[in-house]
Amino acid sequence: MTATDTNLSTKYDPKQTEAKWQKYWADKEVFKADPSAEGEPYCIVIPPPNVTGSLHMGHAFESALIDTLIRYHRMIGRNTLWLPGTDHASIAVSTIVDKQIKAEGKSREDLGREEYLKKAWAWKEESGTTIINQLKSLGVSADWTRERFTMDEGLSEAVKTAFVKLYEEGLIYRGNYLVNWCPASLSAVSDLEAENQEVDGHLWHFRYPLTDGSGYMEVATTRPETMLGDTGDAVNPNDERYKDYIGKTLTLPIVGREIPIIGDEFVEMEFGTGCVKVTPAHDPNDFEMGKRHNLPMINIMNKDGSLNENAGDFQGQDRFIARKNVVKKLDELGNLVKIEDYRHSVPYSDRGKVPIEPLLSTQWFVKIDPLSQKALGCLDNDNSPNYVPDRWKKVYRDWLIKLKDWCISRQLWWGHQIPAWYVVSETNNEIQDNTPFVVAFDEAEAENKAKEKYGNDIKLEQDPDVLDTWFSSGLWPFSTMGWPNETADLAKYYPNSTLVTGFDIIFFWVARMTMMAGHFTDKMPFDDVYIHGLVLDEKGQKMSKSKGNGIDPLLMIDKYGADALRYTLITKVVGAGQNISFDYDRKKKESPSVEASRNFANKLWNASRFVMMNLKGKTPQELGQPDKANLESCDKWILSRFYQTVKQTRSNIEKYGLGEAAKGLYEFIWNDFCDWYIELVKTRLWEDEGSTSRLVAQQTLGYVLNGILKLLHPFMPHITEEIWQTLTQAALLNPTNSEGTVQTLALQPYPEVAEDLINSELEQSFSLLFNVIGTIRNLRAESVIKPGEKIKVILQTDSEKEIKLLQSTESYIKDIGKVGELIITDSLEDPGQVTAGVTGTVQVLIPLTGLVDVDALKAKLQKKLDKVEKDIKSLSGRLNNPGFVNKAPENVIAGAKNDLAEAQKQAEIIKERLDRLK
RNA sequence: UGGGCUAUAACUCAGUUGGUUAGAGUGUCACAUUGACAUUGUGGAAGUCGGCAGUUCGAGUCUGCCUAGCCCAACCA
Incomplete structure (x- = not known):
């Protein structure tokens, strides 16, 4: 194809074009970063998508934002790295693999750890490949040579290093605490993995008799079965009704245990009877109260949600069966007062989709205070990281303040196995709560450490649990750069420039990264945090798997092209952090917005076709820039508009106004350039060959079009590259330029403002x-x-x-x-x-x-x-x-x-x- | 219950530090189309800016209250 070729199709066909340039960029390693090269660094690491299937519209949105920022900064001369990768998503992938083996009629234990992990890795390979291919089909300019996975060798090393260090500094401890237990996935989950759901339940009122036979105390509960673990009864010490009962004891029905009545200000006098049963092993508030008053903690439940030996006759029953039976029994005994309908919210496990059970168990924790204090200090003293939009700063700050210690152990197999080894030879060759352990980087080191303390004749067993997924993603901004090794990448690209992510994971992820980074690298992991909104469906509802209202980005790419999809998503984001809704005709599987963007691409395509037809086989380089003295007024006008647009585009992108920038380009290209300038200049193009007026028109057309392609490239990378290559013949004439740089629009300098040509x-x-x-x-x-x-x-x-x-x-x-x-x-x-x-x-x-x-x-x-x-x-x-x-x-x-x-x-x-x- | 966000044309949204005559795209209606483009062009119609009050010479824009929707957190037994 040459610039004189007037047989270009009147329709732009994204399919072929996009694949062609994606391959070109990849083959020539156009986006491979070089830390030793010049230029102020600009780096974004991908928020690693979970390997749980494929990318959704939210990922496409986020990737479009990141890629636009990246391509812009690359073109303005920054030394740019866009580091891609994926996350192992411990619980989510475990749930998927569990389902797979359940379908085969087997259990985790039947398979054994090794076989189980093989299956998980196979799944990871499949999903990871899908995700990477999807990212590629969006045309993101990531450096694929640096692709990382949270469980690859380097990152696993980083995780172990972090764990061992934190342990040695006394910031990781093992202890018996109440945790959120998911009886479906048989693992502890974090507070964040619990999702409250409103349910219609009941409030059961029971009478507990005073041991001295002088009467009863009435209590109410939404979980009757837990009464089997009651070790106390609490009233407010200021409550005149019950003041005198404090210090007396009650006899727990069914169980017969004698439990004290305690006074605790936590109890609300106005709620219910003003009298609370205390079950320290099965309720977070009761746990705290139990500790305050030294009440025994009686665990009545097994890990699968059934009741254990402490539940007497109810042993072996599932918690919900036991609930009914306990109520029945209390009724028989005459202790049931009444049952009220009661709507309340119950924490559900995000992954297991069953109610969470607060359960006493031995887990690993990170002491959060020293970490959060450091992150808070950075925020308050240096406004670091800087949030865009600003209001998320407060959300982040409030969260840091009220953080509790972080339970990091998960009773799963898929993930980073905790680098702690138990000296099981000390406790009958099994791991018990009191089994001594050593924390070490690997088994050999563990053995040495253990032998020093317990002699040569020992047997070690590694902790079977894995770490919370967010432990490894908390290290992501620097572990991907080679930490703990002092690599060139780390020196050049860390801290990262910007983190682009959704508000929904400020707590999960952003805060963990800032805390980990503050501790291990002594600085915040990124300068800016750009928070974007959610992509909502055509009815303004959150897209979710369970609702089945997702819109497949690949379908949109297939129908309208990746450029059109990217452009649509970006033009929709106006105020940063605002949700965007995606209009969609579900029956026809069409989107008017993406269609409009596709039309815009087509408009550009045809305008370019017109320009190239009228340059009569010459490239803009050959034609040269127009001589200022010969410019006619409409030439001056379009140049003025062009530089005005350059100015606005640059300033908008600099302040994260990507939507405004994209819209401004649309208006300039369609209205000013196509509707007016091309029309104004047409008659000059029909003039004779020697005409200066004609030449100046050609030069201006070529010059402005070339500039338009550069301006628009970060937003619509494929079509602009295709037209630019045709217009300038760059790659055809000379595959690499004199400095050996690949000829690609992606590496062209972004247009600069020429103030003297702006003429309002x-x-x-x-x-x-x-x-x-x-x-x-x-x-x-x-x-x-x-x-x-x-x-x-x-x-x-x-x-x-x-x-x-x-x-x-x-x-x-x-x-x-x-x-x-x-x-x-x-x-x-x-x-x-x-x-x-x-x-x-x-x-x-x-x-x-x-x-x-x-x-x-x-x-x-x-x-x-x-x-x-x-x-x-x-x-x-x-x-x-x-x-x-x-x-x-x-x-x-x-x-x-x-x-x-x-x-x-x-x-x-x-x-x-x-x-x-x- | 607390916090945040949102409310502007039929739909999706713009509207800078208050400056008075509120914009765009889509849709809709009319007309056009043989020298880039029907994935097009030109033109038209369409809005008491959620409500009430206040500040001001002036409010879509600032303040307060109210209403509706969404999100986050706590929701206590």
Whole structure:
């Protein structure tokens, strides 16, 4: 294909083009970062998608944002790295693998750890490959040579290093605490993995008899089965009703245990009976109270949610079966007072989809306070990291303040196995709560450590549990760069420039990264945190797997092209952090918005086709830049608009206004360049070969188009590369340039602003011109004059300035307005029968040969007059108001006076026209 | 219950530090189309800016209250 080829399809076909350039970029390693190269670094690491299947629209959105930022910074000369990768997602993938083996009728234990992990890795390979391919089909300019996975060798080393260090510093401890237990996945889960759901439940009221036989205390509960583990009963010490009971004891029904009545201010006197049963082993609040009053903790439950030996007759029953049976029993015993309907929220396990059970168990914890304090310090002292938009800073800060210790152990197999080895030979060759252990980087080191303490004759067993997924993702910004080794990447690209992520994982992830980074690298992991919103479906609802209302990004890419999808997602984001809704016709599987973006791509395609056809085989380089002295006014105008657009685009991107930047480009390309400039320049292109005017038009067209492609490239990388390569013949002429750089638009410098070519006065003149043309078109349409028919037009104005301007653009008006005879005058001779309109103070008159619909014309003029008179009234009212004249700034008053004068002039013109029609 | 976000044309959304005559795209209606593009062009119609009050010479924009929707957190037994 050459630039002279006029046989380019009239339709842009994204499919072939996108695949072609993706391959080109990959083959030439265009996006491979070089830490030793020049340039201030700019680095974004991907928020690693979970290997749980495929990417959804939210990922596409986030990737489009990141890639646009990355491509922009690369083009403005920053040393850029976009590091891709995926996350192992411990619980989520375990759930998937569990399901797989359950379908085969087996259990985790049947398979054994090794076989289980093989299956998990196989799944990871499949899902990871899908995800990476999806990212590639979006055209992201990531450095694939640096692709990472949270469980690959390097990152596993980082995880072990972090764990061992934190342990040695006393920031990791093992202890018996109440944790959120998911009986479905048989693992502890974090607070964040619990999701509250409103359920219709009951509030059961029971009577517990006083041991001395003097009466009863009434308690209420939503979980009757836990009463089997009650070790106390609490009332508020200020509660007059019960004050005197404190210190007495109750006899727990069914169980027969004698439990004390304690006073604790935690108890709300107004709620229920003002009397609370205390079950320290099965409720977080009771756990705290139990600790305060030294109550025993009796665990009545097994890990699978069934009751254990402490539950007496109820042993072996599932918690929900036991609930019914306990109630029944209490009823039989006469201890059931009443059952109330009660709507309350119950924490459900995010992954297991069953109610979470607070359970006492031995787990590993990270002491959070020293870590969160450091992150808080960075935020408060250095505003680091900087949140965009600002309001998320508060959310992040509040979270850091109220953080509790972080339970990091998970009773799963898929993940980073905890680097702790138990000296099981000390406790009958099994791991017990009191089994001594050593924490070490690997088994050999563990053995050495253990032998020092327990002698040579020992047996070790590694902790079977794995770490919370977020432990490894907390290290992601630096572990991906090679930490704990001091690599060139780490030196150059860390801290990262920007983290682009959704608000939903500020707690899960962002806060953990800042804490880990603060501790291990002594700085915050990124300068800025750019928070984006969610992609909602066509009804404004969150897309989710369970609702089945997701929209497949690949389907959209297939239908409209990756550029169109990217562009749609980006133009929709206006205020940062705002959710965006994706319009979609579910039946037809079509999206009007993406279609509009596809149309925009096609418009650019055809405009480029037109330009290339008219450059007559020359590239913009060959044609050279236009000589300033020869520029005609419309050339100056489009250049002014172009540089204005460069300025706005750059400034918008710099402040994360990607949507505004994208919209600005759309308007410039479609309205200014296609609708006006190309139209204005057409007749010059039909001129003879030697014509300077023609040459300057060609040069300007080539120059501006080249600039447009660069400006738009970060947003629509494929189509711009395709057109640019055709236009400039860059890769064909010379696959690499003199410095050995690959010829690609992606590595071209982004256009710079040329302030001296921005001319706002000229732009104003052109807007008058466009208004005049608009009025002519309007009058033609209303008078049913055929669009092609050349007509006579009289433009009348008293303003000398306007006359000059109109004269200078006479040929444009004739061309575009399809005007045969154009008279520009300041005199008001009666032209006979005309149709007329007004723009500013320019009167537009079109003499009519046929019949004029006088009534229609009058009505139209009258309507305009009404509007103008309303304006006059409002403006003069204001100017007559002493308050306004005295207090408003001068320029505002001057503006109002000006507007009033113009409106009065308009009114005068319209009135005169109306008079003539009488 | 607390916090946050949102409310502007039929739909999706813009609207800078208050400056008065509120914009765009989609849709809709009319007309057009043989020298880039029907994935197009030109033109038209369409809005008491959620409600009430306040500040101000002036409020879509600032303040308060209210209403509706969404999100987060706590929701206590």
